[in-house]
Amino acid sequence: MTITAAVVGASGYTGVELFRLLAGHPEVKLIGAYDIHNVGKLVGEVHPNLREIVNLKIVKPDYVKIGKQTDVVFVATPHRVAMKFVPKLLKEKAKIIDLSADYRFDDVKVYERFYTKHESPMVKGVYGTPELHRAKIKRARLVATPGCYPTAAILSLAPLVKQRLIDLDHIVIDAKTGTSGAGATPSEVTHHPLVCANIRAYAATTHRHAPEIDQELSKLAGGKVEAHFTPHLISIVRGILSTSHVFLQKSTSKKSLLELYRKFYAREPFVRVLEELPQVNFVVGSNYCDIGFELDAAGNRLVVVSAIDNLVKGASGQAIQNMNLMFGFDETKGLEVPALRP
Amino acid sequence: MTITAAVVGASGYTGVELFRLLAGHPEVKLIGAYDIHNVGKLVGEVHPNLREIVNLKIVKPDYVKIGKQTDVVFVATPHRVAMKFVPKLLKEKAKIIDLSADYRFDDVKVYERFYTKHESPMVKGVYGTPELHRAKIKRARLVATPGCYPTAAILSLAPLVKQRLIDLDHIVIDAKTGTSGAGATPSEVTHHPLVCANIRAYAATTHRHAPEIDQELSKLAGGKVEAHFTPHLISIVRGILSTSHVFLQKSTSKKSLLELYRKFYAREPFVRVLEELPQVNFVVGSNYCDIGFELDAAGNRLVVVSAIDNLVKGASGQAIQNMNLMFGFDETKGLEVPALRP
Amino acid sequence: MTITAAVVGASGYTGVELFRLLAGHPEVKLIGAYDIHNVGKLVGEVHPNLREIVNLKIVKPDYVKIGKQTDVVFVATPHRVAMKFVPKLLKEKAKIIDLSADYRFDDVKVYERFYTKHESPMVKGVYGTPELHRAKIKRARLVATPGCYPTAAILSLAPLVKQRLIDLDHIVIDAKTGTSGAGATPSEVTHHPLVCANIRAYAATTHRHAPEIDQELSKLAGGKVEAHFTPHLISIVRGILSTSHVFLQKSTSKKSLLELYRKFYAREPFVRVLEELPQVNFVVGSNYCDIGFELDAAGNRLVVVSAIDNLVKGASGQAIQNMNLMFGFDETKGLEVPALRP
């Protein structure tokens, strides 16, 4: 079976990454590249890495037509935009995978606190972490691909939180991202002369990915969890390293923790549990989430580190993983490529 | 048809890149990872990007056995080493693709001037630029994969030199490489504190890739060409940008030069002729060589720029392209993945 | 008054940084550059930034002679080396400023747990944080310049710990350093191809700077404090960003915390308390420690961020600040140069 796919938001970084990965997907025929910017240009003109590979012209979206023609629509528009047209797509036949935040929250009030008034609050997406919600994703019409930071943080903490092995009041998540997470629009925050030899923390207690993390950790714990999340911007393009500092309820051993993680992720094709601490160049370019940890001598303090490519497992790769589930393909299809290292 | 493949020199950067690319090749079964370093370790322990992907153990090489068992052996050992054992492999059935310089030179004296006394001077390889020597490569037992700088430089100049459109006495090639070209062994040259915010020229008139460039340009011109080659080391990991400064014999137009290049490379799957100047992030992670140029207002001075990933088109990817030719596979098999950008 | 100064350990990165800063110090005459490496070379040959600026030849050290001739000796040798010869210097007239860890610990057992058996355990240094120990430093014969991470961490937490405003059991310090902190000797950890597009955590619960931090925070608190310290290596050359995640004993306001910090550091020439979060490019090249913080909406969780140049305030600059105190110079002499930004 081959399905037809389209990308709305063809100019941005999750858009180009979807094209890059879908171009090699054996079950997918790319039929549409939509955007309000760069209309009339070839995808390969806007994204020169795709020249002679993705030969679609960028077209202004007509949502009714897209929804009728296309089996799966990837929504790669900015936050606050998807909610304006996803209901139109849902009226037609297309399944939808949204990469923005618009349908990630069970409680629309949380969304509205961190983003804006929701324009289609009754539409609900399935939170697209395959490792936690695989069954629901398979049946979904609309999947909301998780944020990049939440993906790294949630996967690294899920086994501990699920088993309530840690002090849930003192979960500190100190994350570091490359600049591609800031998107394709230039600004002072991504101005090379100010980023290249620099590192900064930002939104240290107020980042909008925090409520996503809390939502999913709370589900896992079966009760309200509020983690303490602080992101940093570093001078790399791709990759997130998420360092979680947690305190065990009782002293334990590295061996038993490794067993816990390995059991939890035993059948997961894209989670690798390591005996060493992961680094971003173990995963950049791939859909893997690598997880490792270090336990202090007393067996009480635990540092869990996870690494992902923010544009792959943290966005477009995970979106395709969800697509594979929604259409019954092998979950790893189109995502087998290993990371680039060096 | 599936063939068996092995890599001798499993610990280095061309080795890991061969594994990375071959892991996804549908016609290849990887059966051997050989090295004198890291013996007993899994490939994925030495190269964490390949963990759970390439599950071979690194073994000390027994060349007779390797030559008997394996359809194609990739030689990814340092210069001066391949020549010691390639003759042994050739006595058995294996076809050989050498990534070192040992069999690149038609005239062994040139090799000996830039490297060392050759230990198997009678053994000859085919210079593995598919765009120039495809027919010979198809029939070869031993292919010598070109150097990274020569690949970028030769492809960018071939149409001009072949047609003798430029002043052959004043070809200046100013090339810039990422640090992965220096290999996996740490040294002061690749010490991050001295490289990260730096750029340097090195071997400005004496680099050992110069005679390779001259050999191939001379063949194209049908007469002796000596280009002026100067390499630089810049603070990126992957990628070569090769900037050639040449002088046209007579004034011409951009249009006619574009036609020349497009005709020359019309059937080449991995050469893209651009209307703009290429950048390394158009190609990094892929097997493409992108070429573009700018002509001065008078139509006399021409700057030709080419970009490759030094580890892919500049080494392991081109080696696999050669393998595809030697075994009659589609030339692009296993090499379809687009570049990462951003 | 002009004093004579010498550097033992002229080849390393704290050595070159001492020369760079001392070359412009109006009260100092550099008279000796000592090392067991690079003997006979000029300082400017080993460190090309100092060519024609520091015209000393590197000489093998004769400690008796050095101790007699020199007013102040900077010890920029690796850990475990200073303790072998500092007692010899102390027998003569020289004052000594050690940049290694050898004399930083009040309790020699702590040193021995993290480093090695101490060879001169009876010799005691003053811990060289001017902001905390100025009076003692002024009178000292031997000052132990603090580690780079401890400098950033201690200064950022001192006001809170001194006032016991935070939960002392849940201090998480997540720090990020550039690669110059790893020193001048190449290794895989600083191999550019593996560092450049990467970030890693290391020694996540066991770093040897942790006991320094604990020693000083405990003195401030008037009781045992064990912070939870995790360092990371990022792809910049200079700079440390230290992010402390702490929990206030009772809800407070940003205003009152700003007052606390500003009062605490009111007379400090090299600590700047900011209203925004500091970034490393606010300070790189300078002796400043910038501190800022963000308080969560509830007023309970506090993220304190500090930034220093690891080679200046984190090593050689702070050493010179100590020298200024020990000899009665204006504390900022030779250290007035602002940071480079961009």
Place this chain on the structure above:
Amino acid sequence: MTITAAVVGASGYTGVELFRLLAGHPEVKLIGAYDIHNVGKLVGEVHPNLREIVNLKIVKPDYVKIGKQTDVVFVATPHRVAMKFVPKLLKEKAKIIDLSADYRFDDVKVYERFYTKHESPMVKGVYGTPELHRAKIKRARLVATPGCYPTAAILSLAPLVKQRLIDLDHIVIDAKTGTSGAGATPSEVTHHPLVCANIRAYAATTHRHAPEIDQELSKLAGGKVEAHFTPHLISIVRGILSTSHVFLQKSTSKKSLLELYRKFYAREPFVRVLEELPQVNFVVGSNYCDIGFELDAAGNRLVVVSAIDNLVKGASGQAIQNMNLMFGFDETKGLEVPALRP
């Protein structure tokens, strides 16, 4: 003697660099920071590296007042702006050092071809290369600080061109710059995700610094010289490496070339002639121009490499060097600080 100084264009990168260097100049009192952007803010708010160091408020410029009050005005506005107000300043007492291109050209038609219609074509500046035009600079009311690329290129070639030792028709200058040269305004060209792991050539035959280079080389040669200049953008913040590929009229030796350069620059405080090839981290943060070269075995082809900090010797530092000359100060005043390395 202390003079008063002001900067018009306080928000940009040459502006902040002027403040950084002037803050430590013993003969200068900074009295004005002017701009149409950031009016009312402190310099240290806009440029956090200068917080608590430069305590001027940014004010909208009143040129008559500035010209009356100030001994020296640094013009750090964009090209095409200076020419609008410099004539007003010249009516008052101030001496003027312009860092833009507006007064660099002897022939205003050249300016107009590369920039725009000149609004004060009768006003002439002295081209501010102290090594070539020291006597004129000392007497000047208006000095035009050279471009960054021209500074590196001209100094590296001056001795050869002056003596006409090289083929003047085949001078190829292949230069590489950090991104700070692009200024403080974000754009796609300096967007970190597209620059960080990248290198590109741009304006390969048409850069507006080419006519500056040609103007000065022609003066040196005593006849028209047209060099072939191609710039590149690399992933560093500061620094230019300029690689000139030239052909000697007759075979010579490295020794005699070294003598030529050393004699030419014998009394220059900021040009260092090296026996090795310079690297940008030999000079970044300093006002030095380092020059070195490699001669091929035949003694015919010569590669001359020079390195500068584009914001110091390539802009603000050279401007201050010119100021020192114009006011009779020691030429090195305020510029003694060595480069940062590592």
